[in-house]
Amino acid sequence: MVPHLSPAAADALRTALLRSRYTTDGVRELLGPSAHAALGRGELEPAFRASRDGGELGVLVRLLLLGSTEPDAAVAAALAPLAPADAAAAGLLAPSGQGWTAALDLRPYGDEDGDWWVLSDLDARRQERDHVTGVGAASLTLAAATVRRPVGSLLDLGTGCGVQALHAGRHAAAVSATDVAPRALAMARATFALNDLDVELLDGPWLEPVRGRRFDQIVSNPPFVPGPARVDYVYRDSGQDGDAALAALLRALPDYLEPGGVAQLLGSWLHVRGEDWPDRVRSWLPAGVDAWIVQREVSDPALHVGTWQRDAGLDLASPEARRQAGAWLDWMERERVEAVGFGFLTVRRTDGEPTVVFEDLLGDVADPLGPETAGWLDRVDWLRAHARDDALLAAPLTVAPSVVLETYAEPGAEGWTEVGAAVARLDGPRWRHEVDGPAAALLAGCQGALALGELVDLLAFAHDRPADELVAATLPAVREFVRHGVLVPA
Structure with a gap:
């Protein structure tokens, strides 16, 4: 029912x-x-x-x-x-x-601003093809990574039981949600009714229900589990081979975004023998977008298959589960799959020179990534406005309040000898950068009082190095410090 x-x-x-x-x-x-x-x-x-x-x-x-x-x-x-x-x-x-x-599963769910209730299927239906999951790890992960700024229109693509749309109602004037599964649409409709939330709910696959429309923001937890072209479970299987569905979605997204609009989604991509995974994902990105692709996990084929079989509630020792695992692993061998990556993809439509960054952020991250994503987009805008070296050198910068300098030493015959240093943020993703003495001195001088160029000149004089040489060595690192929020505009 x-x-x-x-x-x-x-x-x-x-x-x-x-x-x-x-x-x-x-x-x-x-x-x-x-x-x-x-x-x-x-x-x-x-x-x-x-x-x-x-x-x-x-x-x-x-x-x-x-x-x-x-x-x-x-x-x-x-x-x-x-x-x-x-x-x-x-x-x-x-x-x-x-x-x-x-x-049905009916449970409270909330954030710092209040409570909702979410309807989904009971665990007893986990092995049903149209099972509708509740507030699971993927939903929480995407919700924590989403930018929460006021927008006019937001699309929740593949809404499931409606978790992302609930969050969207806090900061979007109009929320639309789509799904291809009738049971998921019914579950989302009931969730929205129970929470007295006005959401436009549309039936159809992928972006088809909103063809010809554009949104200020799109969020999606799509069927992202790479495998053979089949649909065992609607919530996770795209029916397309490998990561082809994610590739098609990324190519299509900009046509559905307003200028400056942002899309955020979870996804998985294949690590194929002989390819670098960033090159694979980069080939899917259309022109005219900023993109921040953050790989959060990497699983070998056996772990990938076992994880999703356990997620479906299968007895991994049963003949049925073994047959499924064997077919899945055979497919990976044929496709030369060495591992499967999982992470966040943020795409923004832009008229400027696009910025595309791929990063690994493996392991636990204590702070939600939504504020970090918003900050990344802002910092990319600032760097684009200061793309010329002279513009960057004219800008005063300051070290972010959460940044510390770490030094480390190794023991020797005469005690501890300092062998290196790094600057690290103590919030967000805890970005960390190795620095040498001149770089540490430059960062120490970034207190918002002097332009970057003036600090470089002082540093060149102090270390008896040509200023042009120091500029060439310094500016790429400074841009990376800004992109990671280690340095911020004063």
């Missing part, structure tokens, strides 16, 4: 959830830190115990989060003014003996 919340049912359910405090904070407070953390690991018993005396909120936690069957009277009280029978008619509950059980 798919959800179909009428306006009246959505209003009644929202009233019940708010009254019982079925929100992120409410659930966290009821369960306490230990049981809440255990629930995040899939360990249910601590949450059952913590919710015993939780009143109506405890009933909803057990019913909607823990998969419990709850008595009719308790469910009726917790969902009032929405009757359990009406909730069942809307596709949310199913009768079970003398009580009710959840037919």
